[in-house]
Amino acid sequence: MVHQPSSRPRLSPSGDTEDTTDMSMLLAPRLAYFAGVARTEHVTRAAQELQVPQSTLSRAMVRLEQDLGVDLFARHGRTVSLTPAGRTFLASVERALGEIERAADEVRADADPATGKVAFGFLHTMGAETVPGLLHAFRADHPRVRFSLVQNYGEAMLEKLRAGELDLCLTSPVPDAPDLVARRLDEQKLRLVVPADHRLAARRRVRLAEAADETFVTLEPGYGLRRITDDLCAQAGFRPRIAFEGEEAETLRGLVAAGLGVALLPPPAFPRPGVVELTVTSPRAAREIGVAWLDGHPDTPPVAAFKKFLLSRRGTLLP
Numbered sequence: 001m002v003h004q005p006s007s008r009p010r011l012s013p014s015g016d017t018e019d020t021t022d023m024s025m026l027l028a029p030r031l032a033y034f035a036g037v038a039r040t041e042h043v044t045r046a047a048q049e050l051q052v053p054q055s056t057l058s059r060a061m062v063r064l065e066q067d068l069g070v071d072l073f074a075r076h077g078r079t080v081s082l083t084p085a086g087r088t089f090l091a092s093v094e095r096a097l098g099e100i101e102r103a104a105d106e107v108r109a110d111a112d113p114a115t116g117k118v119a120f121g122f123l124h125t126m127g128a129e130t131v132p133g134l135l136h137a138f139r140a141d142h143p144r145v146r147f148s149l150v151q152n153y154g155e156a157m158l159e160k161l162r163a164g165e166l167d168l169c170l171t172s173p174v175p176d177a178p179d180l181v182a183r184r185l186d187e188q189k190l191r192l193v194v195p196a197d198h199r200l201a202a203r204r205r206v207r208l209a210e211a212a213d214e215t216f217v218t219l220e221p222g223y224g225l226r227r228i229t230d231d232l233c234a235q236a237g238f239r240p241r242i243a244f245e246g247e248e249a250e251t252l253r254g255l256v257a258a259g260l261g262v263a264l265l266p267p268p269a270f271p272r273p274g275v276v277e278l279t280v281t282s283p284r285a286a287r288e289i290g291v292a293w294l295d296g297h298p299d300t301p302p303v304a305a306f307k308k309f310l311l312s313r314r315g316t317l318l319p
Helices: 017-040 043-050 054-068 084-110 130-138 154-162 224-235 249-257 301-312
Strands: 073-076 079-082 117-122 146-151 168-171 180-189 191-195 205-207 215-219 241-246 263-265 275-282 286-294
Touching: 017 043, 017 054, 017 084, 043 054, 079 084, 117 130, 117 154, 117 301, 130 301, 154 168, 154 286, 168 301, 180 301, 191 249, 215 224, 215 249, 215 263, 224 263, 224 286, 241 249, 249 263, 249 275, 286 301
Parallel strands: 117 146, 117 168, 205 275, 215 241
Antiparallel strands: 073 079, 168 286, 180 286, 191 263, 191 275
8 A cells, every 4th residue: 555645744854842742732632543443453343442433433543644644554345454554653552552541540549548649748857756656647547548758858848849749748947938838737846966075065954145156067058947047046146157067967966976066956866875955945946847738739538638637736746
C-alpha cells in the first residue's frame, strides 16, 4: 500500500517542542481507539467493545492516519490488519496507555481512605521523638495509611508545599502567607546549651544577655531556629558572634560539647553528655510549632484524616 502524503500537521523533523506538543494533543484522544481496532482487527467489533458508534471509530482512524501521514491499517472489507508502520506505532501506544493506567491506579490508591498516602514534612528537631509518636498514635485508628516523610528546614518545606510535593508540614515559625493556611499547635521552650565545664554550667537559669560575649554555634541562615536565635539575641541587646553554622540541632550540641561555642536549642530527645542546658529567663525563649498546608488545595481522605488528627493535638503535640 502506497503512503499518501497528507496536508495535516505532522511531527516536526526538527523535534520542535511546540510542534511535538501540538501533535500530542491532536493524537491523544484517538490512541485508545487505535489500540482497540489493532487488538480486534475489526472495526465493528472494536466499536462494540469501546462503546462508540462504528462511524465515529472509522472516521477517527482515517483522521489518525491523515494526521500522521502514514497508513496504519491495511483494509480487507470489514477486517483490518496492521501495516509495519502500524505495528511500530502500536508498540509505543500500548506503552503510553499502560503508563496512563498505572498512573491512574497510583493516584486512586493514594487517595484511598484506608490505604492512601500522606506526604508529610517536619523539622529535623521533631524527627527523633515527636513525629514517631504522632504517627504511632494516628495509625492506631488508621493502620494502613502510608506516609512519605520529608525532614527539612521550614522555608524548604513551604516551597515543597507550594510545589505540591507535600500535603502538610510541621514547621516553625508558624508561617503567615496569603497562599498558605497555618495553625499553631504548640510551643517549645528553647534553652541555652553550654559546655559542661562552662562558667555558666553550674547555673539552672540564665538571662540571655549574660551570654553576649560568648561564641555561638547556630543553624544556617534560612532556618527558622536561626531567625529566632538572631531575634532573641537582638532583644537581649547584642548580636551573636557566630563561629559555626550547621544544618542539624544535634550536630550543634556536639560542637557545644567540644567547647566550640554555646547555642539556643530546643530540648533534646535524649540527654547529651558534655553539655548543660539552661532555662533562659529573659527574654522569653520559645518557638511556636504549627501545621501548614496550601490554601485551596483539596485533601484526599487520608490527608484530611491526618490533618484533623494533628489539629486535635493542639497544646499536646510535643512530648
